[in-house]
Amino acid sequence: MSIYGKEITRSRFLKGMGLAAGSFALAGCGGGAGSNANEVTFMNWEQTEGTPLAEALKAFEKKSGMKVVMQPAPQGDAYDTKQRTMLSSGTGPDVMRINDDFVRGYSNDGALLDLSEYIEKDNLDRSEYIQPSFTFGEQPDGSHTAWTVGIEPRLIFYNVDMFEEAGVALPPSEWTGKNWSWDDLLNSARELTVEDDHYGTLIYFDTGYEQTFTVNNGFAPGIYSENGKEFTLSSPKAVEAVQWATDLTCKHGVQPPWSQLQQESIDSQLFAQGKVAMIFGTYGIVPYLRQTVTDFAWDVAPPPAKVEQKTEASVIIFSVPQGAKNPDGAWKLLKFLGGPEAGKILADGRAFIPINREAADTITATDDPPQNINLFAEAADHLTATNQTNATGEARNIYRPALDEVYNCEASAQDVLSSVKPRIDDLLTG
């Protein structure tokens, strides 16, 4: 064998291969491309390209002269696994999307950068941001380890045509409990349910209702105590709320059985297919419904009231890992994403409700449904804060599967939630 006239012997070839393999191995150990002062590495758990977030990132690049380098990431649980692995090995990006369940735990482990110095230095006016979602990142030790960019409040989505066909009064178009209590929702659901065709309501699909309906039943802490050390969903008022939601299926037959809900996003799919008249869903499903629903009118209303009329909001949060290569650049990007300019882009794109109040208030009705879209921005004044714990994910992994028995109408909420409380309390205090 010869290359460019030079004879390649077997041993020389082998040595060359060995050197090449060694070089590759060393290159592999060296990690990815390093950040510099003009570059911010960014990791998100969903595709950014083509979304309003990508537009906001481009606006940041244009304004700052910095480059945002996207890091590839898988979706779902695999994202969390990759994130933990990267944090463990100190190869995290400068800015990363983070599951709110993990913020307190990661903060305690010292894995996230404290942003409070940046916040103080830039003298940010906290009142410009939607509370308490903005303060979600604040930890008991005074550090500020997560930065909320937006929120996705939950409201009742309803099929206007079904209401009108059944002759049922529409839910209110403003934040009021007048004629919109739990009983009103149940009565409407009864009238809207048509056997073998569609159900009146669906509110207990995921954890969002647990916090909202518990708080609205007059139990302020919700799922966990304020200090995050106790599981409080087993408290009488909370149990009553869970049982009420479950009874919509088991007792009143106005909600789909739990067995039909074991599929990702099935709540919005059932609503879009006209199989449920009302669902308790987040702002995040608005684009899907706009795209999918063509044969009926739909709108949104606040959650029904009892003692309170609040709602829970999913938070879109990002953090800077401890040891990020460009923390200053990371902060600049986060501050921009939480500011009015990016907020306007995100609001116009209907990605989520921007954390910046001024930008959030620009979300008003257009020709596209829902007509009462302003209720999402107004939800900022009706938010319940989900208390953080060191082990929210693990706690959820204990009580949520246990609730399957309640949802399958085989046990009472009282029995199940009381039985899991000791284990979860141990976990939270441990």
Next chain:
Amino acid sequence: MAVANNPEERSASRFSRTVSRLRSSRDLEGWLFIAPVVVGVLGFQFFPILVSMYASFTQWDGLNPPEFIGLGNFVEMLTKDPLFYQTFVNTCVFTLGYVPLTILVSFILALLCNRQIRGVSFFRTAFFAPFVTNVVAVGFVWFYFYSPDQGVLNGLLQTVGIEGPAWLSDSRWAMPAVITVSVWQGVGYPMVILLAGLQGIPEELYEAAKIDGARAWHRVRNVTLPLLTPHFFFLTITQFIISFQVFGLIYVMTEGGPNHATSVYIYYLYERGFAFGNLGYASAMAWLLFVLIAAVTLVQWKLQKRWVFYE
């Protein structure tokens, strides 16, 4: 050191040195050839195994340095963690369902595929195909197959007047449903092993049995089964190990639910280690599983003398 003085001895010594050089050169080349594999095995297998062993004696979240806690993880596992026991029992239930059913069904399929009939190659391929199909794809397809309101299975049951259960969300039916899918997907490989065994049985033995008046069932019982015992032994061991490591279908179809009814050992290990960041605990679980599998395999090995027939 003795020095060779005459020319013949000097020549022999040179020859010996040359051979030695050549040999060491060949050795070097040999080492270079296997170096990537050796490095791979040492770096990606033995090193992680050692790290995992050390980690099993530590409390380690992957973010901070591991803290040595001795047997703490094992004590917690065996005395304080009800989910550990539940997942262990679930795994045993899965194994008791999966292993016998897989071997039985694959034996029946192997008998059918061993017949000299037209189109038998198609059936062999069809039975083997699920084994090489991606587990995620299989999980998704069966997930919809089992859907209580729109699934094919309940649709078929409804045609004969039976109201099918909510297969994957009913704690009584979820595990049988997962076992069924696992058996469906897993029979291809044992079938091929048993088919090879069947084709290795001398035809004369069957002819002799026929002459002696043995009917089909008697020939299977007295000729086929005894001669396939080495294959059954191999499959019992391998299928047991496979069943104790089941993960993919559970992850895709049920995520351990409902109410942990299908949460098996490896799925729980994954959750503790990677979803909740208890890498020390997960490592301890992995080592306990290793010891358990090794022990059961050893017992099976010892017991083989009682039932495995080697020609």
